[in-house]
Amino acid sequence: MAFNDILVSIGGVGCFQILHTILLLVPVALLSCHNLLQNFTGAVPDHHCKLSSTRVLNSQDETPLSNFYFPLDKYKKPQRCARYQIVKGMLLNATIHQWEEKSTESCKDGWIYDRSVFSSTIVTEWNLVCNHHSLRQIARAIYMTGVLLGALVFGSLADKVGRMEILTWSYLQMGVAGSCAAFLPTFDAYCAFRFLCGVASSAISVNSISLILEWMPNHGRTLAGNFFGFSYSLGQLVLSAVAYKIRDWRWLQFAVSAPFCIFFLYSWWLPESARWLILRDEPEKALKHLRKAAFVNGKRREGEKLTVQILCSEMQKDILIIRASHSVFDLVRTPAMRRMSLSLIIVWFSSNFAYYGLGMDLKDFGLGVFQAQALFGGVEMIAKLIVMLVMTIVGRRVMQFASLFMAGIIVVSYSFTPQDKKLLCTLLAVTGKAFLACAITCMYLYTGELYPTEIRQTGMGFSAMNARLGSAVASILHLTGDFTFTILPMLFGITPIIAGFFSCFLLETKDSSLPDTINEVENRSSSSSTDYESHSEDWTHKVHLKEFP
Template sequence: MGFNDLLESIGGVGYFHILHNILILIPVCMVSFHSYLQNFTAAVPNHHCRIRVDTNQACDANLTDKEQLQVYIPINKEGKSKKCHQFQVAQCHILNATVSNITDLDTEPCTDGWTYDQSQFVSTIISEWDLVCNQQVLKQVAQSIYMAGVLVGSGLFGWLSDRFGRRRMLIWTHLQVAVAGTLVAFLPTFSCYCVFRFLSGMGTSGICIISLSLILEWIPTQGRTLAGNCYGYFAASGQMILAGLAYGLRNWRWLQFAACAPFFLFFLYSWLLLESARWLILKGKHDLALRNLKIAAWVNGKKEEGEKITIEMLKENIPMNSSKVSSYSFLDLFRTPGMRRISCCLMLVCFSTYFAFFALALDLTTFGFSIFLVQLIFGAIDIPGKLICTLTMGLFGRRITQAVSLILSGLLIIGGIFVPKGVWSNLKHKGIPALHTTMAILAKGCLSGAMACMLQFSGELYPTVVRQRGLGLSFMSAYFGSMLAPAVYLLGDIVSFLPYLIYGVASMVAGVAACFLLETRQALLPDTIEEVENDVIPASKLSQV
């Protein structure tokens, strides 16, 4: 009897799996907050130099606020107040209607701080720590530090969860995000903010990879596609919830607190989750694996079937020396031909998917909506892409879905280069997006489906003994792509279409690489590297459809 047969005998996709997966996925929903949280906590409000009180006597004391701005703050070519400069002395004569040329007046950088518009946000890290003008680069530094934490966490917790267990490390990552993320809301300095955002990023990436692995290892083959894609649905829902939460909480500290404090609750109830029985068997802990399987059977209403399972059946199911399991390392992802092919192809697929997806996300601000609506749209367009992906993965398989979604997104991105931005311009003013914007939205939908398939594929191709290490490698490649995307976007200052050409070509190349991965739609999860080397998933373990 194989492990999948054991899962089927205790109820298949029953009440246990539904409840267990929901408890795992609720934190995943809130984890998606953190990648986009700085869109709101680090939003840059309108600002100008703070007017020096001691110079107010140079003009009429009864000046209105608008007149004070004219007297003390120069204007730019667009007719708006400059953000980083002020007049060296009060220019009272500007109020004279006959004065028209004021561009030659002497100015200087802000000396007394800045005044910020609080109409949209009461407080952000920008306004609290004056991260503007010559300090504005620190906003991107903060986000890069967070993403560095995500990269480190992907590799570290991938290794730790393979060594010490999925459940134990999931509990720890919930606590790490709860403590580090909540402390961010109370820290007094920018440097402390960056340090604890780094720790929070490590925890969020750990939650992502461990949750996906724990879901796939408990679910039987027939429900694996839907269960894996529910991961993507919860993440997309989190992005939309963030838009509403940020709309209601305009102070960055309260928003940060609201996004992290629930993880204390997740930490408490995560003790109720069951460790992967598959991992326990591979570690030689057959008694714990048997106990967990019997609990699952009881919750599913299959108590009698659960009592029939014995330790001897588990030992026959996956015979493995636990000391050998502990000896695996990241090098085993590349040591043998089969693993090397999987790892290299998936690294390219993961990198290019996130690289192109987050690059297109840079264009969302051109829609002209408020930042809250933009975030809502960004999350909403993920849903249809992931839904179509779920259907095609079940009907045609993972490999075809992965390849087609990436190649199609690449063609749409490159095709947008040849579409003049003036096409349908008369309709754009009526609220209908231009053709090139429509193509970008379709490309985002394809990439959303590619992301969902990528996560499913990564979890199914790697064997249980190194699955967390493999997922960690995949997530590290993906997050590196998301970090590189903004830098490539800057090449548009040299050649306007060059960034989109790079994004499109990267997607198409990754689509071709996906064709070299073997199909997993009708196969069980591999448990050992030896199984992978036998054409990744041996034909003898194909499931009954």
């Protein structure tokens, strides 16, 4: 409670906290643009084989020209990856029946693309269709692998060198790598720089939420944590609007990447976590940042009363404990940490596995890809506003379980719904994805409150690593093709249901102070178990008294 009292004394949730949170959330909004960017830059337009310029049809038949050159699919449209094999002398006075009897061949001269929606995508740029259609999903999987690696590396590194050091570097890496990816000439180079974007994306998300929570007093954490998820959904609306205006994939890639260079510039003025600085035995720097926060909050006098001695005396016990070196193994070294980490692994993996599995190949349900993206983003924002209120009343654990369980039930129902019922499919898909978004929003706040300060970034990074592993697995599963249309949604629905039950093993953190050390987590877990046992004993004792008066 000591550090929370310090934050309350210098203004609580004041102007500093509000401005600090906004400056950290604006980049988070653009992260969702990068995570879902390939829905637009990798869109697959209608296409068919390109014909060589020497092939000219000389026929009096009024049958459409496409019928002579291309076999038709079940929708009476030219097949995308085949054309009739043309024999010399076949072109003159040919009938449609003579063409249908000929064998087919692959598109040897390239493809013609419908550019009425997108002027260019990575698909049209490098012909990622037919035999090369899997490269589009591979590009997405490479990006998600970068996100996975970033969570693994930068999570523990931030606990050693600081949150702001990693965050500032990640802004620069995202801005430069993303902008370069927009103008690279080859597909291999594009994938390499998108990989670097993924690494930076993960570092930005886990460090942003930690900085927000560590500068926020207890009564403001729920609101701030929910706005973190809210900003992500807002980014989806921004992406749909920007993609609607910019139909060229290179300029769209550049438009959502270049602003990170601006974020890099102003990040030099954002303060490091004062809580982390104190526990790292740098109270002078922490005092400097706390006094600045007090000044912005209009509590300059209260800030001047703080001294290095006060900060050290309030957190002396925690400082002595934190000086021991820590690693990722501390997440599973003690019983309470082990139970908590195992549950969070399953919750993070399942939530992101289902969320990105549904969101990677955005189905427009007859609405159009821009309208569909805006619909998903808008419904998510409304759902997260509701979660923000409900979480304050019922707590984190109940909200985490309910959102995961409901999402799983709805997505499983979606997998059994006939696709010709577009209205029902749209309703189930939007609702299921909204519940998953709520689960992820709750998860970020909940995890930040569960892990102690000394290894919070390690825990957040490890959790985010499992989340990105889930999204990477979902991307790889999409390579299996369209025949898995029913199987994949079932997987995306069953895993959140399982994760929901595992979330019941987590401690409730509503209205409790952030733990600073592993010992605090162990003590809270022991206290919770003791309270449960005492309640059970009291109940049993009362039953015995009734039975044996």
